Amino acid sequence: MSTTYKDYYEVLGVEKADDQKAVKKAYRKLAREFHPDVNHDPGAEDRFKEIAEAYEVLGDEEKREQYDNVGREFTSGQDFTPPPGWDYGDGTDYEYRTAGDFSDFFEQMFGGRGGPSYRTEYRRPPMRGADHEAEIDVSLHDAYHGVKRRIGLEAAEVTPEGRVDRHKKTLDVSVPAGSVDGTRIRLKGQGGAGTDGAPNGDLFLRINVQPDSRFDLDGRDLKTYLDLTPWEAALGAKVPLELMDGKTASLTIKPGSRSGSQLKLKGRGMPATGKKKAGDLLAELRIVVPDELSDRERELLEQLAEQSDFNPRAA
Amino acid sequence: MNDTGMTVERTVTLTELAYCSGTSRTVIRELMEHDLLAPVQSVPEIRLPVEAVERVRKIRRIAVELEVGYPAMGLVLELLERIDRLERRLQERVAEAD
Numbered sequence: 204m205s206t207t208y209k210d211y212y213e214v215l216g217v218e219k220a221d222d223q224k225a226v227k228k229a230y231r232k233l234a235r236e237f238h239p240d241v242n243h244d245p246g247a248e249d250r251f252k253e254i255a256e257a258y259e260v261l262g263d264e265e266k267r268e269q270y271d272n273v274g275r276e277f278t279s280g281q282d283f284t285p286p287p288g289w290d291y292g293d294g295t296d297y298e299y300r301t302a303g304d305f306s307d308f309f310e311q312m313f314g315g316r317g318g319p320s321y322r323t324e325y326r327r328p329p330m331r332g333a334d335h336e337a338e339i340d341v342s343l344h345d346a347y348h349g350v351k352r353r354i355g356l357e358a359a360e361v362t363p364e365g366r367v368d369r370h371k372k373t374l375d376v377s378v379p380a381g382s383v384d385g386t387r388i389r390l391k392g393q394g395g396a397g398t399d400g401a402p403n404g405d406l407f408l409r410i411n412v413q414p415d416s417r418f419d420l421d422g423r424d425l426k427t428y429l430d431l432t433p434w435e436a437a438l439g440a441k442v443p444l445e446l447m448d449g450k451t452a453s454l455t456i457k458p459g460s461r462s463g464s465q466l467k468l469k470g471r472g473m474p475a476t477g478k479k480k481a482g483d484l485l486a487e488l489r490i491v492v493p494d495e496l497s498d499r500e501r502e503l504l505e506q507l508a509e510q511s512d513f514n515p516r517a518a
Numbered sequence: 519m520n521d522t523g524m525t526v527e528r529t530v531t532l533t534e535l536a537y538c539s540g541t542s543r544t545v546i547r548e549l550m551e552h553d554l555l556a557p558v559q560s561v562p563e564i565r566l567p568v569e570a571v572e573r574v575r576k577i578r579r580i581a582v583e584l585e586v587g588y589p590a591m592g593l594v595l596e597l598l599e600r601i602d603r604l605e606r607r608l609q610e611r612v613a614e615a616d
Contacts, residue, residue, distance in 0.1 A: 231585065240580055241598060243605075255583065333542040358537075367530050367538070367568055395537045404540070 209308045211257035211270065219271070223264065230258040256305045266313060273312065332395030332404035336387075339408050341378055343415035347447045347473060349380030354408075356393075376408060381476030383423055386410045418447060423482030425472040428489045429454065436460045436490050444486060446471055454486070462490040529558055529565040539574035549577060552588040554595070 212219055215229045236242065237251040260266045339354060358372045376388060387407045394404030412420055419426040429444055439458035443451045446468075454466060465485050472482025493500065536543045549555045554577060559565040577595070580586050586594050 234584055238580070238584055240576055241584070243602075332540040333536060335537070367528075367534060369534065395540050395542075397540055401540070 207308060209257075209306060211261050214253050214257035215261060217261070223262070226258070226261045226267075230254065230262060234258075252305070256309050259305070260309070260313070270312065331401045332397040334404040334407060335394040336407045336409060338411050339376070339378075340411045340413050341382070342413050343418055343420060344447070345378060346382045346410065346412045346420075347380065349382070350378045352376045352378060356406075374406075378410060379476050381423075381474040381479065381481070382410045382412070383420060383473055384410065384412045417445075420473070421485075423473045423479060424485055425482060426485045426487065429466065429486040430489050430491050431456060431460070433490055433492060436462070436488065446484065456488070460488055462488055464488050528568050530568055530570065532564045532566070535566055535570055535574065538571045539578075541574060541578065545578075546574070548588065549574065552591065554588065554591055 215226060215233065217226055217229045221229075233254045234251065237247045237254060239248040239251055242251075260270050337354075337356070339352065341350060341352075353373050353375050355371055355373050358370055374390060374393060376390065378388065379386075382388075387409050390406040390408065392403040393406035397403050417427055425447060427444075429442065431440070431442065435442065435456055437459065439460070440456045441453050442456055444454050445451050452468060452471070465487050468484040468486070470481045471484035475481040496504065530538065532543055532546055536546050539546075546555065550557065555566060555570050555573065557564045557566050577591060580594060581588070581591065
């Protein structure tokens with residue numbers, strides 16, 4: 204495809220030797236004169252588009268260099284075909300100012316997003332919608348196993364007549380297994396509306412994990428208590444601990460285990476997700492005594508009290 | 519869009535305004551702090567006229583493309599509106615004279 208070569212220097216009225224400062228100054232002066240919000244003359248809009256396009260290239264040192272290199276032998280109005288293998292990138296990193304609406308020449312040279320063109324009314328620049336953020340509460344169980352949720356949102360858009368249509372919209376969201384407090388789910392295009400064909404923003408759902416009766420969440424680690432009888436702690440034992448995944452682990456309690464010490468089960472916290480490794484399960488030992496003693500228990504403990512010379516308060 | 523749950527109104531909430539004009543609530547609040555947008559209602563929630571959507575877009579165009587800061591924006595908009603009024607009046611006069 205060949206297009207007509209555009210002399211951006213001529214558009215801005217600057218010389219090739221002029222520096223960036225002079226380019227900016229020229230743009231500002233012309234923009235104030237021809238900006239369609241300022242100047243309603245027919246033709247001002249087209250002129251401003253030309254100016255904005257020229258500034259998009261000459262105002263950016265990298266693009267200006269590309270333009271200078273490729274366009275050296277051309278004069279304005281001549282047919283232009285970029286050299287074979289010319290790489291203009293994918294056009295995704297341009298500022299919103301360039302989206303759509305530029306000349307074929309610009310798009311040929313720098314790639315364009317090819318947005319809609321607006322013939323009737325000045326509406327530039329198309330702007331990507333803002334990202335929105337909302338929160339959803341999930342139980343620890345659901346965060347651990349993952350869950351599908353249907354959420355209701357209120358969406359609003361302006362009709363061409365300038366009225367606001369507000370309507371409920373539902374989205375199916377899948378909360379990945381291993382989500383923790385603060386995990387964000389990105390729902391592409393569900394945020395603020397882009398203007399004039401620019402893409403919508405994204406909706407980020409921030410996960411709030413609700414407190415659980417048995418487990419506390421600490422980062423990706425799960426914390427719980429493991430209750431022991433005094434004799435299990437003193438003599439050692441094998442005790443069961445129910446895990447988040449519904450399985451039961453058998454934990455070996457060493458003889459002489461102290462209250463408050465922790466057992467760590469590596470990788471048994473929140474499951475791995477994406478690049479995040481699985482957390483650990485930390486069980487804090489807690490020695491509990493019966494609320495009421497049977498006669499036999501009292502007898503045995505009294506015997507132990509009599510016989511033992513253990514004094515935890517001895518220096 | 520369906521009929522259920524859809525309402526049509528002449529005012530918008532802060533969030534709707536942000537959504538429709540493709541900007542953030544922070545920007546809308548900033549514009550309100552600079553008296554560039556006037557709510558028609560502030561209790562129980564802030565509501566602005568639907569015309570604010572186009573006004574926000576215009577303010578952003580002028581801010582970005584003409585590098586006008588928010589403190590000067592009010593004056594710029596007022597002067598532009600005054601020029602519009604004067605131009606219209608001039609056109610009417612010219613039309614009457616013809």
